[in-house]
Amino acid sequence: MTNDSQEKPTAMVFEVLKAAIIDGSAARLGRMALAGRRSVDTPNYLAVASRGVVPHMTPDNVGKYLHSGGVYMALEEVIERPQQYSKRQTPIYDTPTSHGRRPLHSFTAMPSDLMTVLSARRLPAVPSPMGNSNASISIFTSTGYQVLTTKEYQNAVETLRPDIAIPLADLTYGPITPTSKRALRMAERTDEWLKNWFADEDASADGPQQRDVAVFAPVLPVSYSIQWEYLERLSEELSTRIAGLAVYNPDVLLDLLSDYANLATLPRLSVSAVTTPHHILRQISLGFDAFVLPFINLVSDAGIAMTFTFPPSQTTPTLLPLGVDLSSPACKTSLAPLSPNCTCYACTAHHAAYVHHLLGAREMLGWTLLQTHNHTVVAAFFASVRAALAQGEEAFEGAAHQFALRYEPEFPAGTGERPRARGYQFKGEAGGEVKPKLNKPAWGKLDGEGGGLGLTRVRAKKGVAPAVAVAAAAVVVAGELVESDAEGGARLETPPVSDGVADVDAQELNSLPR
Template sequence: MSDTTEEESMKFEVLKAVAGDGPTARLGRLTLPTRPVLQTPNFLAITSRGVVPHLTPDTITRHGSFSGAYMAMEDLVEKSQKNVTKIPAVAKMPCYDGKRLHAFTCLPASVATILGPRRVPAVKAPIGNNDSSIQVFSSNGFQPLTNKAYIDLIATLKPDIAIPLADLAYSSTAASKKQGKGIVKMCERTEEWMEQLHKSLDSDELPASNTAIFAPTLPAPLPLQWHYLSRLSEDFLDKLSGLAVYDTSILPELERYPPLLPLPRLTLDAPSTPHDILRQISLGVDVFLLPFVNAVSDAGVAMSFQFPPPSPSPKSSPNDASILTTTTSLSSSPPPPQTTTTTNSTELLPLGTDLTFPANAASLDPLVPNCACHTCTAHHRAYIHHLLNAREMLAWTLLQLHNHHTMAQFFSGVRASLATSKAQFEQDCALFFKTYEPELPIGSGTRPRARGYHFKSELGDEKRNVVTWQLLQEGQQQAKTTQGKENFKALQGKVARDEADTPVVPGDDVDAAELVREGLGQVVIKSD
């Protein structure tokens, strides 16, 4: 990161584009007002309820490895059951520069704020969107967020980057489920909402707010959204600073719209592995959101890959591959059996190490050899292993620091490779695919307790949270038997009372509430 800039508007400069036909990888520099310059390709952290999971603002200031954080509007709005007109707390946050979102989340000045309508990945809504609003999943459940309200909140919160509303179902199969008229309707609604946003933004006030607008591109075939893309490149271009790409398969088609090519591209088509990141970089993506970083940390896994990958010594045997790389270093015990996979007699290296494995219990090695992150320089595997087994919150904090640092080094290596030549980048990508396993380790550790706003369970899904306190097997059976007897006795008593006449003088065991339930004082008039 370089020095903070005082420019009055966002700027993106393509430093070098890899030569070739169609979409290509490119080096760039994204400059946001009052924020450090972001060298691209790069990534942004993902927040939950306005906080990067397990990382406090002071920890980010001292050891953070990212220059921006993505926040969801659904994390910040609530509908009070007592007062439906209640203004969200974030909209009333006092601040000296008008950037209420940044002040509310207490992020360091070096971290840019990116505001979108929903989380990445988002929970699928039970009902669809309408012509004026989308469904968002707040802490009080699903509720509509109108385009007008969202535009007003953008003007009030003043994030560094804002992503307008798009008519999406936020499902992994949304594009395949929507056919014909459904996709056309999605494009028409999004175009209408973009037009409303364009009209509401004053050309003089937009630079003063230091908010850059990244227009969404939709997960739809080009023949169905060509008109929308044409409007972006012709009618809305003066208010746009970038593109928010929901489906990277549309990137090759952007060659048809030259005015959109210089804009930075933020992908919301979240990659699930480093291999997917490299593929999207090859398509021309500049900035990434990576949900798998938080998920891997929660699973107790320390990322161990690097780009370019290390070249093993020709004299070494396949069994020594883990010693020659930054993936495994267990001097006192053999590596866990799940860390390597053999394919066509070639041993693939794991993308990460599960620190809950017992072999780490006595290892004094860093998580990854030669890693310069705070976790690896100040702690060792045995300590993290102990913290994970004890379910200490510090375990996930240290893993987050390491994994975000690993991703920062990964993108730094990508930029260095791109700066060399196209051939070098392609060679490094091919070597990476041959060196590492295609999937990240699942992790066998117990994850932090999941919250209701993170997911919505479907019929037949297993419980996300393990029951902490429960009766022993004998106690469970005894409790069921006792409860069954009590229910049976209560049912017998109710049947007996229903069959008997109401006594003239109630007994001592009958209270007033029960008399009311039995109809005392009610007059029933029967008509002939």
């Protein structure tokens, strides 16, 4: 069973290999094929790129060690806000191509066998203080917030030619649930934008070229009753033009599949907030075929090595952790691999103590090895899920139930320092409090307010010049200046001294060279 038809001139084909046959489960096996790319067996996942690259992995390592179905990219990460009176073109639009490579592949140096999925905003997106309009959305680029119109985004897709494009959707971000009036406007705008997308494609001279980009229609994160008219249009008028569905609300999928049979054969990409493998298994049961998983990057940044397997390989009286914090002192002398029976490069060539040392020294190689390992664990997880589905839905549901009973619900919180944080992780989040920095500051003030140097204010006795007190601080470079005692004399504490404290009185201070 395929989606391909003569009315839909797209290079993508999706085939359902095994559909669900039991009640209460819509899990299925499939295969997604794109011209010039390796076929992707589903269920599978997409790696999330940052600024056009998979974090901590160079393009050659992506080709060697990344076993995902493709890479998810955001347009806002590779464009910039145009400066006033500036005629400079965004570099990505002027990328030279050769040998038939698509511009997005050429600019990001992505391996030619990996598919690329392009969306307007990163996942998860930074909330914008500016709202969307009837013809544009607000995005957060490397140079600040910018308005992106529907026409500009469609022109970017025509120029960059990703394998899969997700058209603009009127979405809200942040913890606040949109009101019913706002949710209805989201559905109406998205409906209008998608209708205009295909109308402009038909009227464009580059229409045939754009049709080699598979379009995944967005399904909004609002209730089914609010967006049913939009879904009706997808089913009746646009089902032959779209190649798949990008679903932001997994709970809508069951109603969609029951009411619109012609949309049921399309591949379903989950772009919701999936944070653990427990969420992945639930959404596979709902019928999802592919997943965008930003939590892999977050877990790697936190210094966590994933250790879960599907189905669980151990029987223990307590819950098993989903990962191990490699910054823990227990890993300092551990010569074991990051995860038992793991075949990734990090586990076959190195051990936990080595990666612990790299993370403590803030060496880039530490996060590279950790990212390679975590992607391998997730790829093996999906391979085991597909093997269980091949045995039947009952085997899959039983293994998923055992997984829920054996593993903790969340990943452990990493205790080590993160790599240098990217700017968009902290900038300009509207309507929220300023988040504390993940890492301790490398430098601090001499009075101790910064906390980085551990130095506090020097107080000399009355009549002693401040410059003399500062000179006393310079005598013992490795020492720590502390507050004065009750009599006003400065004290100097130096770790190498056995008694730990050396009293410095006014006479000693006066004897120092000025």
